[in-house]
Amino acid sequence: MFLRRTATLFVALACASCSPWDYPVNIPFAATWQGSAIDCNSDGAALSDLRFYVSNVQLIDDQGQAHDVRFATEMDWQNDAVALIDLEDGSGACQNGTSGTSDHVLGVATARAYRGLRFTVGVPFRLNHENPLTAKPPLDDPDMHWHWRSGYKFLRAGVRTATDGFWMHAGSAGCDGTVGNIAACRFPNRIEVYLPDFEVGVDTVNVDLSALVADIDLDDDARSDCSSGPPEAACVAPFAALGIEFASGKQNGAQRVFSAE
Amino acid sequence: MRKTPILLAAVAAAALAAIWVSRDTSWDWQLPPDLPPPQVPADNPMNAAKVELGRWLFYDVRLSGNRTMACASCHIQALAFTDGVARSTGSTGEVHPRSSMSLVNVAYASRLTWANPLLDRLEDQALTPLLGDRPVEMGLKDGERRVAELLRSVPNYSELVRRAFPQDADPHSLLNAVRAIAAFVRTINSFEAPYDRYLAGEADALGAAAERGMELFFSERLECFHCHGGFNFTDSTTHVNSTVASVGYHNTGLYNLDESGAYPPDNTGLFDMTGERRDMGRFKAPSLRNIAVTAPYMHDGSVATLEEAIRNYERGGRLIDEGEYAGDGRLSPFKSEFVTGFELTDEERADLVAFLHSLTDESVLRDPQYSNPFVR
Numbered sequence: 001m002f003l004r005r006t007a008t009l010f011v012a013l014a015c016a017s018c019s020p021w022d023y024p025v026n027i028p029f030a031a032t033w034q035g036s037a038i039d040c041n042s043d044g045a046a047l048s049d050l051r052f053y054v055s056n057v058q059l060i061d062d063q064g065q066a067h068d069v070r071f072a073t074e075m076d077w078q079n080d081a082v083a084l085i086d087l088e089d090g091s092g093a094c095q096n097g098t099s100g101t102s103d104h105v106l107g108v109a110t111a112r113a114y115r116g117l118r119f120t121v122g123v124p125f126r127l128n129h130e131n132p133l134t135a136k137p138p139l140d141d142p143d144m145h146w147h148w149r150s151g152y153k154f155l156r157a158g159v160r161t162a163t164d165g166f167w168m169h170a171g172s173a174g175c176d177g178t179v180g181n182i183a184a185c186r187f188p189n190r191i192e193v194y195l196p197d198f199e200v201g202v203d204t205v206n207v208d209l210s211a212l213v214a215d216i217d218l219d220d221d222a223r224s225d226c227s228s229g230p231p232e233a234a235c236v237a238p239f240a241a242l243g244i245e246f247a248s249g250k251q252n253g254a255q256r257v258f259s260a261e
Numbered sequence: 262m263r264k265t266p267i268l269l270a271a272v273a274a275a276a277l278a279a280i281w282v283s284r285d286t287s288w289d290w291q292l293p294p295d296l297p298p299p300q301v302p303a304d305n306p307m308n309a310a311k312v313e314l315g316r317w318l319f320y321d322v323r324l325s326g327n328r329t330m331a332c333a334s335c336h337i338q339a340l341a342f343t344d345g346v347a348r349s350t351g352s353t354g355e356v357h358p359r360s361s362m363s364l365v366n367v368a369y370a371s372r373l374t375w376a377n378p379l380l381d382r383l384e385d386q387a388l389t390p391l392l393g394d395r396p397v398e399m400g401l402k403d404g405e406r407r408v409a410e411l412l413r414s415v416p417n418y419s420e421l422v423r424r425a426f427p428q429d430a431d432p433h434s435l436l437n438a439v440r441a442i443a444a445f446v447r448t449i450n451s452f453e454a455p456y457d458r459y460l461a462g463e464a465d466a467l468g469a470a471a472e473r474g475m476e477l478f479f480s481e482r483l484e485c486f487h488c489h490g491g492f493n494f495t496d497s498t499t500h501v502n503s504t505v506a507s508v509g510y511h512n513t514g515l516y517n518l519d520e521s522g523a524y525p526p527d528n529t530g531l532f533d534m535t536g537e538r539r540d541m542g543r544f545k546a547p548s549l550r551n552i553a554v555t556a557p558y559m560h561d562g563s564v565a566t567l568e569e570a571i572r573n574y575e576r577g578g579r580l581i582d583e584g585e586y587a588g589d590g591r592l593s594p595f596k597s598e599f600v601t602g603f604e605l606t607d608e609e610r611a612d613l614v615a616f617l618h619s620l621t622d623e624s625v626l627r628d629p630q631y632s633n634p635f636v637r
Contacts, residue, residue: 147388179385228534
């Protein structure tokens with residue numbers, strides 16, 4: 001119902017501008033743990049946080065060509081450049097969370113035969129260092145901003161177990177300049193996701209937290225959490241799961257956390 | 262070849278000019294005659310209503326999530342706007358890795374906090390204690406809505422915020438709240454210590470011991486002034502006549518874990534921001550004004566007294582005999598070249614402490630224009 005209404009809206013927009021942007025795109029996201037759904041109240045391992053910014057969404061056609069998805073902009077949780085996915089509802093183990101949730105990206109593309117999906121978990125550099133107090137939604141969420149590092153937390157993810165748990169905040173670090181005048185960041189830490197087999201309208205993007213923390217001892221309470229500081233040893237394993245070499249802050253392999261289902 | 266640097270310098274100067282007003286003539290800073298006023302961001306000019314609003318907000322516990330904590334909770338006037346404990350505790354009980362810094366003369370700081378090269382405006386810095394969650398300090402949740410509501414619903418605030426931001430159609434915002442707090446904090450100036458009176462010509466303002474201590478402080482033998490130099494006793498100082506914003510971060514040999522030069526992992530200083538190995542343990546040299554009332558010392562409050570701090574510098578670095586932080590800071594590969602050690606007699610050390618006490622300005626610790634307006 002929701003999808004159909006959105007599609008009608010976009011058909012109308014497309015005709016008005018005589019452009020072929022008439023292919024409705026709805027990309028749902030879901031949190032999983034070892035193949036099952038996980039939320040803030042799950043037994044065993046529970047979600048303690050899962051929020052992230054999605055940008056640069058592209059669909060891959062059967063020729064291997066990438067085509068941009070234009071974000072719908074009438075909602076508070078996405079603007080023309082970024083969408084906020086929020087899979088926690090502030091209950092249970094999600095103590096630092098919020099009650100609001102948003103579990104999908106909405107937009108349009110040109111009609112083609114598509115077979116794959118590509119996106120970035122992160123905020124584009126040109127928006128990442130703007131003043132969050134004057135930014136447009138969803139970049140106005142203070143929970144998602146690092147005021148002392150300048151820029152947004154691209155990803156907040158956490159798991160709580162009976163004995164301990166782990167959380168990470170991923171975002172650009174080692175930035176040069178001053179707040180309001182950031183020239184560049186040495187550790188961009190943007191997560192590139194490519195799902196070669198993703199059927200739009202059918203598939204969901206699963207976010208597998210068990211893959212994120214696979215190389216972390218969740219019950220070791222002497223272990224630190226990760227907030228993307230360049231010296232933080234606790235960041236190496238989860239960033240590797242996200243396809244990023246933490247020492248450089250750059251992608252050096254395929255991520256293992258996001259999958260098509 | 263020569264053109265590029267000049268061009269870059271011109272671009273940098275233009276960028277600076279866009280952010281900072283060169284001279285905000287509308288505000289009376291109440292400074293000694295020879296002292297240049299501090300810089301003020303172009304988008305937050307000073308005015309009396311703004312400073313007054315900022316003073317109320319600075320002391321208002323409603324700016325914390327659970328209404329238990331204000332800015333003033335960790336920045337207590339009688340302690341030169343520090344809090345007297347090694348590490349400060351946030352509104353929800355989390356202990357901060359760092360010690361609360363003095364706010365006196367912070368308008369002149371070229372960079373803010375202990376080791377953040379990105380922060381040069383109080384308006385940006387204030388967002389971390391208000392909204393940050395690692396650790397939670399004031400823990401202001403849903404801040405934009407709550408602060409807007411506060412500014413609207415308290416009659417005094419709604420009156421002040423309209424006068425403070427007359428151009429704004431709707432001035433009730435978190436942005437304007439932090440602008441007001443920043444404007445108030447910029448007014449906290451202190452230049453009436455015995456040392457200042459001595460400089461102004463009052464020959465006996467210091468006393469004999471502090472005068473001897475002053476000679477030691479400014480000597481090449483001790484080198485204190487290399488990092489704690491200038492009118493604000495820190496090398497990270499700027500003002501309206503500055504052509505460059507000087508910034509200094511120094512490893513003073515406080516720690517040397519595993520003989521690798523490492524600092525405790527939750528407090529690595531500039532290294533945490535840059536990831537550059539050479540930045541391990543580098544922290545800003547704080548202003549020494551009012552230093553006698555701001556114990557305990559260093560970024561983590563791990564030095565109890567001024568005498569102990571001086572002894573660490575005499576030694577050329579601190580020795581920690583045992584425990585998880587054991588190590589000889591004197592041998593740290595990252596230590597500043599200015600921390601080489603020196604010898605002092607007991608009398609000389611006492612003289613140096615006496616000089617540091619002469620930097621205490623009793624008036625700023627009591628001045629009613631900085632005091633808690635909720636207490637009548």
